[in-house]
Amino acid sequence: MSTFDNPFDPARRLRSGCPCGQHASGAEHDASLQLACAAPEDEAKRYEGVVASAVMRAVFPKEVARRAFLKSVGASAALGVLSQFFPIKMATEVFAQGVGKLEKTDLKVGFIPITCATPIIMADPLGFYAKQGLKVDVVKTAGWAVIRDKTINKEYDAAHMLAPMPIAISLGLGSQPIPYTVPAIENINGQGITLAMKHKDKRDPKDWKGFKLAVPFDYSMHNYLLRYYLAEHGIDPDTDIQIRSVPPPEMVANLRADNIDGFLAPDNICQRAIYDGVGFMHLLSKEIWDGHPCCSFAASREFITTSPNSFAALTRAIVDATAYASKAENRKSIAEAIAPAAYLNAPPVVLEQVLTGTYADGLGGIKVDPKRVDFDPFPWQSFAVWMMTQMQRWGQIKGDVDYKGVAEQVFLAADTGKVMKEMGLTPPASAYKSFQVMGKTFDPEKPKEYLASFKIKKAT
Secondary structure, eight states: OOTTSOTTOTTSOSSOSSTTSSSSSHHHHHHTOSOBOOOOSOHHHHHHHHHHHHHHHHHOOSHHHHHHHHHHHOHHHHHHHHHTTSOHHHHHHHHHHOSSOOSOSEEEEEEOSSGGGHHHHHTTTTTHHHHTTOEEEEEEOSOHHHHHHHHHTTSSSEEEEETTHHHHHHHTSSSOOOOEEEEEEOOEEOEEEEEEGGGTTOOSGGGOTTOEEEESOSSSHHHHHHHHHHHHTTOOTTTTSEEEEOOHHHHHHHHHTTSOSEEEEETTHHHHHHHTTSEEEEEEGGGTSTTOBOEEEEEEHHHHHHOHHHHHHHHHHHHHHHHHHTSGGGHHHHHHHHOSTTTTOOOHHHHHHHHHSEEEOSSSOEEEOTTSEEOOOOOOHHHHHHHHHHHHHBTSSOSOOOHHHHHHHHBOHHHHHHHHHHTTOBOOSOSOOOEEETTEEEOTTOHHHHHHTOSSOSBO
16 A cells, blocks of 8 residues: 555555655556656645554554454544544644754755755745744855855855756866755656757758857766767867857857857757847757756755754655646646746746647747656656766766766665655665667666767867
8 A cells, every 4th residue: 555545445455565665566666667746735644644644554564454443333433433542633733843853943045046956945935944943045156156055155055056066176177176065856757958049050060160169068967968968960069160158148148149059958058049139949869868967956965964953854745846846736826926037037938838748949849848848856866877977978078987986975766765755755776777779778777888979079
């Protein structure tokens, strides 16, 4: 029986035979390895169900005894009978707030104004932080280097970062080495290659030699996906074109001013260029790698160590907000919540096009792709291994790399899985999985062979 199934249903089993205990069979478990982020409609009932399930398991360890109890008192009266012997209501409130006193209740979390930060931003106006007893000041920040420096300098307790950034910080790339972590991925997909309108007839990347293209940061999925895409089309990203780092809020202005020919950027930047009539969508990043990670929720190991209860509460708020954002029916209301100037400062219609996946492509067409951006908090460690192969491919790191050692220090899959289980979500059974990038399979067990297979690369 799932933790969140009705414990007073005599037709349900108290324990299942699958490895995670969430499914009726091993086959059902295997079929659900892909994370399911469905949040129950009533959160109070969800927490009450968790506590009641635990009490039922403790009181009736044998299935036959539970069934006899339910038969004698009736399912509808069972909760009341149990409450005479155990304070279920009080325990539910304690569970919802987590265990242990919060070391800090006032926190600062930095973010870049893009839709990738949706869970971090919406958790403020929609009350996900307050629900955990936190008062979080979400601070809009100009660029990724500023986010990194303010977080390292402890001006922010945690931050919205590009998923490769905590790896780079931990390895000492572009800054002093500091142990950093990724408790949750913020979003998957949600990026695109946008080109200036003057290039609408140049859809073959082989025609892009001499282009100046922008990405938001050197240590970004945008940089690695753009380089991957170009190299697969025979373009050497270090010799045939120029790649510049441009903060997302400045990208559309640079495209309008003809300083760049295009960018691989986060949304809502791509859609804003289309809305302003200065660019068109060449392709979505999911067409390069469907399900790729982009941004993350990041915190230092020092913050986790010195404020473990506050960190846990913050992670619960982010995971809960991410689960809410994953539901298509919530996307329009989320667009309204994050549109104001204090957050994204963007027209709601632009955010709706991104979040609902029904959007103008800038070439006169309307496209529909509900998975243009999606939200899945689980920090797959195989994602981190892939990022390090690309850091090595393009010369950002050299020599032997302890792929799994670094991935498991930075991407906190076990901790996030624990939080997700406590919240009634279903984490994957393993933190490693294979996936395809432009049709090429990545096996996280063979990163060196994967790296060696590329013809165009800078160094290994």
